[in-house]
Amino acid sequence: MIRLQDITKVYPMGKRELTVLGGVNLHIEKGELVAIMGPSGSGKTTLLNLIGCLDKPTSGSYYLEDREVSRLSRGELARVRGQKVGFVFQTFNLLPRLSALANVELGLRYSGGGDSRRALEALAWVGLSDRANHRPTELSGGEQQRVAIARALVKKPPLILADEPTGNLDSRSGEEIISILTSLHAEQGITLLVVTHDTNIARHCQRIIHLKDGQVEAEEKI
């Protein structure tokens, strides 16, 4: 599903250069549930952005479903994002002016379309059918994150990337989100990659990748 070969990412910082990723090799099979852990500044989010095609590596190759995507143009990368990848963010990133349903529909808008029936199904799947017409500000943090998960899964992507999905939630809402994510993986067979500090999430994963100073330090199978 995902194959990274010698991926580096270097940011120019004035005259100096900042190496965020220094030769990452990674292989993730279809249907895996993988956690990426590591201290702040270890390059977790940068790695997730590369895998999610939001960014391009400085060097190295990235194969997504056996297609080399690291040299694609910005427009082609956007297409890949629209069709293959669903994002779940720490800060939810819902559009405040739109209803929960409209936010979920937005997940379909750039992936070839679909109707509001599918969006309602996705909302039902995360247990928020009765909140379809609420604005994000009228929802709790846990509910907002569930809307965000519905938005990510509505287009049925093969890959969902979650960046600290429980980082802004209390532990009870966090548990809910974890159980939704694990059942998403179990029931829909979606490949799931979670960046987290939360050992609670990591416990549910099949594999944990420890990142330190832009390199894979260790991998553990559970």
Added chain:
Amino acid sequence: MKKWFEPLSTAWVGVVTHKLRSFLTILGIVIGVGAVITLMSVGKGAQAQILSNIQSMGSNLITISPGAFTSGGVRTAAGATRTLTIEDAEAIAEQVPYISAVAPSYSSSLQLVVGGKNTNSQVTGVNLEYMQVHNLEIANGAFFSDYDYQSGAKVAVLGTNVKETLFVDADPIGQQMRMGSIIVRVIGVLESKGAGFGSPDDAILIPLTAMQQTVAQPRTAQGGRIVSSIALTVSDEKQSDYVVEQITSLLRTRHQLTPNAGDDFRIQSMEEIASTLTQATGTMTLLLGAIAAISLLVGGIGVMNIMLVSVLERTREIGIRKALGARERDIWIQFLIEAAFLTLAGGIIGVVVGWVVSYIISSMGLMTTLVTADIVILAVSVSVGIGLFFGFYPAWNASRLNPIEALRSE
């Protein structure tokens, strides 16, 4: 369908969320379009009025007036010479085809005395065909007869303004008035044509034959009786150009002009006068529209300003959309549609405002106004164009945002 609907509904939500801001943004466009509509309607109204005046005078009218002529290298002022004669008019009537009526006339300023009133007025000596040539009707009384004309009867026909000045409410028919050294009897009043270019309401008409006895009508060296102008109508408008040509060559022969001398007369068809006048008012209309268009431009800059602010405010939204798979083109189109939506709304409101203002102007009797479909269509499409033009840069800015940085922004 959905592709266009979503940006439109987003634009609508944006307008509703920022009601005051949206209102202020499009106010510039509303004022600009309103001003364009109002000023153009004033210009078009003036043009329409002039055309209808000309039409009421008869569009098949041709007038010949004495013109500048060059003598020994000295060019005299137009109208200063006295070269047209009754004999010229008679020759034209006899020799040039497609002419239905010829009316030579001689004007002179004379002192009029009626009762205690004493005024100085322009009196015109005319022949019987004058009425037909100028499309005039008698409202009251009668025009002079062939016998009156032949005998040089001292009778006069008045325009309505003159009648009201001299006789007020009294019936002028049969009344006598002193005109210069003679006494004339009023026999008729002309039907009013309303104020405007060349209105007959100020006219005082007497037989040309009577005129010749009243004032010593000058004669040319050859003994021709001089007239101020010759008006004539053509029977077939399509032949106007041919008629003008024929008259020119006839008059040049009669006036014994050498081939390299200029014409000593000037021929103007109504068509020519009309086109000169509409050209002048058209230029005025365009000028007014251009001034109003400057305020549209200012409004467009206001739209650009707000769109830039909007892009800045919605950076995170742009990041989210990009993460969801929006291409640069999608973002670009979305912001362009929003800008065009704003200015279209401004344009439509502006058309309504301009329409109302021009209606008020004309109903208050200040000026004739005319709102035409082409102005409305032009104004609305220009306002959409302004949205697209001034939305282009902000939309491009939005589309070029880096999704990662955009997602990180507050």
